[in-house]
Each structure stands twice: as C-alpha cells, then as structure tokens.
Amino acid sequence: MLKVEDLSKSWKDFSLKRINFEIQKGEYFVILGPSGAGKTLLLEAIAGIFIPDSGRILLNGEDITEKPPEKREIAYIPQNYGLFDHMKVFDNIAYGLKVRKFAREEIRKQVEEIAKALDIKHLLDRKVKNLSAGERQRVAIARAIVISPQVILLDEPFSNLDVNLKNKLLREMKRWRRELNFTAIHVTHSFDEALSLGDKLGIMMNGKMDQVGEVKEVFSKPKTEDIARFLGYENILEGHAEGKILYSENIKIELPQEFYGRVRVMIPPQNILISKNMIFSSARNNFKAIVEEFEDLGALIKLKLRVNGIKLAAHLTKASFVDMGIKEDEEVYVSFKSTAIHVF
Amino acid sequence: MKDNFSVFLASLGAFLVAFLIIPIAVTVSTQLFDLNALIKALNDEVVLNSLFNSIFTSTVATLISLVFGVPLGYVLARKNFKGKNFIQAVVDIPVTIPHSVVGIMLLFAYSEAILDNYLGIIAAMLFVSASFTVNSARDGFMSVNEKIEYVARTLGASKVRVFFTISLPLALHSIFTGAIMSWARAISEVGAILIVAYYPKTAQVLVMDYFNNYGLSASRPIAVILILISLVIFVTLRRVAVVKGGGSI
Numbered sequence: 081m082l083k084v085e086d087l088s089k090s091w092k093d094f095s096l097k098r099i100n101f102e103i104q105k106g107e108y109f110v111i112l113g114p115s116g117a118g119k120t121l122l123l124e125a126i127a128g129i130f131i132p133d134s135g136r137i138l139l140n141g142e143d144i145t146e147k148p149p150e151k152r153e154i155a156y157i158p159q160n161y162g163l164f165d166h167m168k169v170f171d172n173i174a175y176g177l178k179v180r181k182f183a184r185e186e187i188r189k190q191v192e193e194i195a196k197a198l199d200i201k202h203l204l205d206r207k208v209k210n211l212s213a214g215e216r217q218r219v220a221i222a223r224a225i226v227i228s229p230q231v232i233l234l235d236e237p238f239s240n241l242d243v244n245l246k247n248k249l250l251r252e253m254k255r256w257r258r259e260l261n262f263t264a265i266h267v268t269h270s271f272d273e274a275l276s277l278g279d280k281l282g283i284m285m286n287g288k289m290d291q292v293g294e295v296k297e298v299f300s301k302p303k304t305e306d307i308a309r310f311l312g313y314e315n316i317l318e319g320h321a322e323g324k325i326l327y328s329e330n331i332k333i334e335l336p337q338e339f340y341g342r343v344r345v346m347i348p349p350q351n352i353l354i355s356k357n358m359i360f361s362s363a364r365n366n367f368k369a370i371v372e373e374f375e376d377l378g379a380l381i382k383l384k385l386r387v388n389g390i391k392l393a394a395h396l397t398k399a400s401f402v403d404m405g406i407k408e409d410e411e412v413y414v415s416f417k418s419t420a421i422h423v424f
Numbered sequence: 425m426k427d428n429f430s431v432f433l434a435s436l437g438a439f440l441v442a443f444l445i446i447p448i449a450v451t452v453s454t455q456l457f458d459l460n461a462l463i464k465a466l467n468d469e470v471v472l473n474s475l476f477n478s479i480f481t482s483t484v485a486t487l488i489s490l491v492f493g494v495p496l497g498y499v500l501a502r503k504n505f506k507g508k509n510f511i512q513a514v515v516d517i518p519v520t521i522p523h524s525v526v527g528i529m530l531l532f533a534y535s536e537a538i539l540d541n542y543l544g545i546i547a548a549m550l551f552v553s554a555s556f557t558v559n560s561a562r563d564g565f566m567s568v569n570e571k572i573e574y575v576a577r578t579l580g581a582s583k584v585r586v587f588f589t590i591s592l593p594l595a596l597h598s599i600f601t602g603a604i605m606s607w608a609r610a611i612s613e614v615g616a617i618l619i620v621a622y623y624p625k626t627a628q629v630l631v632m633d634y635f636n637n638y639g640l641s642a643s644r645p646i647a648v649i650l651i652l653i654s655l656v657i658f659v660t661l662r663r664v665a666v667v668k669g670g671g672s673i
Contacts, residue, residue: 129574149577162575175589176579187543301617 081105081263082126082231087135089125094287095391096121098135101282101292103231103265108257110278111267114310118287120159126265128155139230147356155224156188160240161216163208169195170204176227182326194226197259199252213240225260230271234266238273245321250276271311275299283307300348305424310348314393324418327331329389334365334418344424351420352394354383355413356404364415371410374401385414447650455648465645474630475649479657482541482610482625487547489557489606494599497561498591502570515558518551526551527619544621549610556609560602564595597665604661611654 089101096118103109107226113119125132128149137145144152156162164172170191177187195201195360203211208219217237224232237253238246254277257264266277267284274281274295275337281295283302291303302308305316319328321339326332335345358366369385369392381401385392393415396406406412455462465471500512500647518526528540530547537545568591592599614628622629627650635643 124574127467127578129573150580152578154578156575158569158571160569162572164567164572164576164590164594173574178583179580223579229578233578241651306508407439422467 081107081140082265083136084122084126085136085138085139087122087125087132089121089132091121091130094118094121096125096132097288101289103263103280105263106243106261107279108277109262109265109280110274111265111282111284112269112271112274113267113284113291114269117284119284120235122284123156123167123235123265123267126231127154127233128152129156132305144389145290149379153230155227155229155231156231157220157224157235157237159235159237161220163211163216163223164317165207165209166202167208167389168204169200169206169208169211172208172219173223175224180227191222191402192224198222209330213327214245216240217249225256225262230263232262232264236268237266238268238270247364253277265274280329283310285310301422302346303424305344305346308422308424313346314349315352316333316344317347317390318342318344323405331388331390333365333421335423336418336421337423339423346422346424347392348420348422349382349393349395352414352416353387353405354394354396354404355415360411364417366413366415369412369414371406371408371412373408374406384413385412387414429620450635451644452648452651454634455644458645461641461645462648465649470625471627471630471646471649474625474627474646475544475653477542477624477649477655478611478627480547482549482553482607484542485546485553485610486603486607488546488550489500489554490599490603493554493557493602493606494561494592497558497563497595497599498565498637500558500562501565515555518555521550523548523613523615524619527616530616530620537660538620540621542621542624545617545624545626546621549613550617552613552616553609555603557599557602560605561595564598564602565591567598600661600665604665606657606659608654608658 081102081104083102084099087096091097094116099122103317107394111119111122111203112275126137128144128147135145136143139152139154153171164175167175173191174187175193177190181189183375185207191204192201195204198221200215200218200222203215203219205322209217217240221232238249241249249275257277266273278295280292281298282292283290285306290307291298298307299311302313303313304422308316317326317328319332319333319342321327321335321341323338323340324335325338326335326345330364333345335343341351353364358368360366367387367389372384372386372391374384375382376398377395378423379398380395381398383394383396383401385394392414396404403413428586441497465534482637496511502506526549529630530544530551538547573586575592576590577583581589612613612628617626617629618632624634627646631643631646631650634646
C-alpha cells in the first residue's frame with residue numbers, strides 16, 4: 081500500500097540514508113529508534129512537508145514523492161499534536177471535512193460519531209486551549225481519522241503523557257485500531273508502544289532503517305549487534321568459530337549451525353536456565369557459574385553471572401529465585417539451547 | 425520584608441511616568457477651566473474638518489499598511505531568501521530618518537502627485553508608520569508553529585486556505601497590536617506632513633498653525649480635543665485587542 085524506496089535526505093548535519101520499507105492496508109507499523117535517529121524527518125518526508133533528495137514514496141502504486149501534503153491523503157499528528165488553539169474541539173475535528181466541502185449536517189454527524197468512539201463527545205464545545213494532554217491527543221487522533229486518510233502518521237504520540245495515562249491510552253489505542261481499522265506509521269523510542277501496538281516493526285538508527293520485520297522476529301532476532309544493544313540485550317559474546325563450536329575466552333559454546341572465523345553471538349537472558357544441579361542434555365550448553373549480584377526487575381530477577389572469564393545475565397522469575405534461595409557468590413549451573421543462540 | 429531594591433527601581437520608573445503624564449494632565453486640566461474655548465473649538469468648522477482629516481488619513485494609512493504589510497510580514501517570517509536582511513532594513517529605516525527629511529524625500533520621489541492633497545498626507549503617514557504593522561505581523565507569524573500549518577495541509581487544506589484559517593487568525597492579535605501602533609504613529613505625524621501636504625489641514629498641523637499665529641492658549645483647545653480623541657480610540661482598540669487575544673499588549 082505505502083512503499084518507501086531508497087529515500088534519502090540531507091538536513092543540516094543529519095541525513096536519512098536510503099530508507100526502504102513497505103506497509104499494507106490496515107497495518108500498524110511502528111518505527112523504533114533512539115532520539116536523533118531521524119524518525120520525525122522520515123515522517124515529515126512521507127507527509128510531504130519536504131521533498132527527499134532521492135528515492136520514491138509510492139501510495140497504492142502511485143508515485144507521491146513530489147505531491148503537496150494536501151493531495152496525499154496522509155494525515156500527520158506531530159509530537160505536540162498540532163491542534164488549532166484558536167478553534168473549539170468541534171472545529172478542529174471538522175477542519176478536514178469542511179475543506180472537503182461536506183454538508184453541514186454530514187460534518188456534524190461524522191464529528192459526533194468519531195468523538196463518541198474516542199470518548200470526547202462531551203468536549204466538542206470546549207476550546208482546545210483548556211484540554212489536558214490526554215484529551216488533546218484524542219482530539220488530534222479524531223481529527224486525523226475523521227477524514228479517512230490512507231495512512232495516519234503519529235510522531236511520539238505518548239511522549240507527553242504520564243505513565244498511568246500512557247498505559248490507559250495504549251490500551252485504548254489498541255481498541256480504536258480494532259474498531260476503526262486505520263493504517264498507521266507510529267514512531268517512538270519506547271519498546272512497550274512497539275510491543276503492544278505494532279504489527280510490523282522497523283528499527284531506525286543514525287538515519288538508517290536497519291531492520292524491518294514482524295515485531296516478534298525483530299525482538300528475538302536483531303539483525304546487528306547495535307540493534308541488539310539498543311533493544312537492551314546483553315550477553316553479546318565474540319569468539320572464534322570452528323564448525324558448530326564457538327571458542328570465547330575459556331569456554332566452548334555449541335552453536336545452532338556451522339560457522340568459521342570470528343563471530344558475534346547473543347544469548348537472550350530469558351533463554352538461560354538456572355539450576356542448582358547440572359542439567360545433562362546433549363542439546364544444551366552447560367556451565368558452572370558464580371552469582372555476582374542480582375537486580376529486581378519487578379516480576380523477574382536479573383542474575384549477573386560469571387562463567388570463567390565471561391559475564392552473562394539471566395532472567396529468573398521471582399518465585400523461582402525465592403524457591404532456589406540463590407545468594408551472591410554462590411555457585412549455580414547455567415544452561416541454554418544452542419538454538420537459542422542468535423549469531424549476527 | 426521590605427524589598428528596597430524594587431522600591432528603588434519603581435521610584436526611577438515613577439519619574440518617567442510622571443514626566444510623561446504631567447504635560448497631558450496639565451494641558452487637559454487647564455483647558456477644563458476654560459470650557460467655553462473648548463466648546464467654541466468643537467463648533468468651529470475648520471477644527472472639525474481638520475479632525476476629520478487626521479482621523480480619516482491615519483485610518484486609511486493604517487489600512488494600506490495592513491493590506492501590504494501583513495503579506496510582507498508573512499514572507500519575512502516564513503521564507504529565507506537572498507536580500508531578506510536588506511528588505512528588513514528598508515522596513516525599519518523610516519524610524520531612523522528625521523521626519524522633515526521624510527517629507528523632502530517623498531516630494532523628490534513622487535513630486536506633484538502628493539503635494540497638498542490627501543494622498544500626500546496618507547503617503548507621509550504610511551512612510552513613518554508602516555514598519556509597526558510589518559514587524560508585528562512578522563512576529564505574529566513567527567510565533568505560529570509552522571508544523572500546525574503543515575498539519576492543516578495534511579488534512580487537505582491548500583496553502584491559501586491554511587493562511588486564512590490557521591496562520592492569520594493565530595497571528596491576528598499581534599497584527600492588531602501593530603496596526604494600533606501604526607495608527608497612533610500616523611495620527612501623531614507632523615514633520616513630514618508639513619512639508620508634503622500643508623493642505624488639506626490636519627488637526628496636528630492646525631495646532632501648529634494656531635500656535636504660530638495666535639499663541640499657546642489659542643492652540644490648546646484643538647490640542648486637547650486631539651489628545652482626548654487619540655486616547656479614547658487608542659484605549660478602546662487596546663481593550664479590544666486584549667479581549668480578542670486573551671492577553672495583554
């Protein structure tokens with residue numbers, strides 16, 4: 081439906097470098113990346129706020145790269161929501177319909193319908209100046225959805241909200257998506273937004289879209305070490321591979337397939353099993369480890385372990401942690417399947 | 425605790441306020457003891473015509489500055505182009521030129537077309553007052569987040585529609601404030617008008633005329649009427665601007 085091909089743009093000291101991705105109708109595409117990755121610049125290019133230096137943007141097969149914003153049918157919600165402060169909520173939502181010369185009654189009907197769906201019908205006569213951040217966000221979404229655009233672009237829509245409100249609106253956004261079935265590109269630096277809303281995920285760093293895929297796939301198989309580190313993964317090891325064996329420091333690790341030469345691998349902390357006794361299994365890598373310290377992550381405990389010269393992190397449920405009575409400097413056994421290892 | 429420093433600053437400020445208000449208060453209050461002269465002036469056709477000329481020409485000059493100055497303010501706020509600094513300097517220059525010189529320059533440039541007619545008065549007023557409208561419009565448009573304009577465009581609005589429904593209403597308070605200042609500057613102009621268009625006589629020129637021919641007391645009633653009219657219009661417009669803009673100016 082929307083295809084971005086080799087899009088590049090230089091802006092002051094920053095540049096977007098050959099961005100490629102495609103989304104389908106009804107898909108919710110989340111672009112995740114640290115601040116300064118170029119996410120907003122990419123959205124602005126798709127919205128038509130500026131023309132890229134090279135590359136193309138195709139919407140339903142039509143090249144819209146140089147079309148002005150008003151002819152694209154792509155609605156844009158900037159980070160501060162971009163509400164028209166001199167208008168009431170009703171007039172904000174009705175703006176796009178008035179532009180399209182809908183009849184007065186039809187405008188009222190559509191505005192009231194969308195306002196009802198987003199629980200803001202009681203605000204229609206209020207000035208937007210007097211709204212809370214959460215209310216402003218709903219008005220901005222209503223204003224975008226009511227014109228039935230092909231795609232809605234959302235720039236960090238939850239960044240101005242406190243945690244409780246954000247969680248509430250995240251749940252509601254999932255509901256609105258189901259009920260209103262819109263296509264969206266949502267940029268954020270927050271993992272929970274990506275995990276709870278995204279059908280598809282793109283990782284953007286330093287002006288490049290480094291990986292695009294299903295959310296689960298990107299989180300479980302980050303394509304590069306940089307992405308893995310950005311996603312918060314630990315246990316990234318470097319070593320020399322000879323066939324299915326990786327030699328790293330003083331340990332031998334069995335790999336899922338054959339590799340040769342220097343390789344980097346990542347062992348997801350949630351895939352490491354901890355036990356008081358050695359688990360014998362041919363499919364597993366087993367090591368004796370020392371518990372250096374542990375960290376409370378809420379429902380999970382993160383154990384920081386030393387295996388010979390290597391440091392590993394492992395996640396354990398709080399219940400298991402208490403049952404096992406693990407203490408610092410204690411000896412435990414760690415094991416992980418070779419298939420759990422991700423080779424970059 | 426007593427804030428001595430603030431008291432000190434307020435005292436210095438009070439001196440200036442007193443300096444500004446004393447001439448107005450003395451002139452108006454002195455005239456109130458001579459109401460007959462004030463009433464006589466109000467019935468004098470020459471005085472009434474001159475007042476009409478002043479208000480009419482300053483209002484027209486302000487409207488012209490709005491028609492041409494608001495678009496210029498928008499361009500200065502939104503666009504970067506070669507020569508932008510030069511244009512900005514041209515807008516600001518009239519403030520720095522003595523007004524008698526302005527009159528001479530206008531005569532050199534437009535000669536007979538503006539000599540002793542309404543056009544001449546309006547030209548002189550526009551020259552010395554337009555920068556207030558242009559600069560206020562520019563500041564007003566600069567204060568409107570450009571992203572909001574783009575959001576309106578992604579909702580389907582053309583550039584023209586965005587200008588009239590988003591940018592202009594959001595900058596209106598600032599533009600209105602500038603227009604009031606322009607009008608005030610226009611109605612207070614004498615130097616350039618004296619040279620360009622002594623006739624048709626404006627109230628400010630008539631005050632000078634009476635002062636030169638008949639002395640201080642004779643010029644006072646017209647001066648007081650001019651002060652009162654200016655104050656009433658100025659204060660009223662400012663109040664309207666505050667209410668519309670929801671703030672102070």
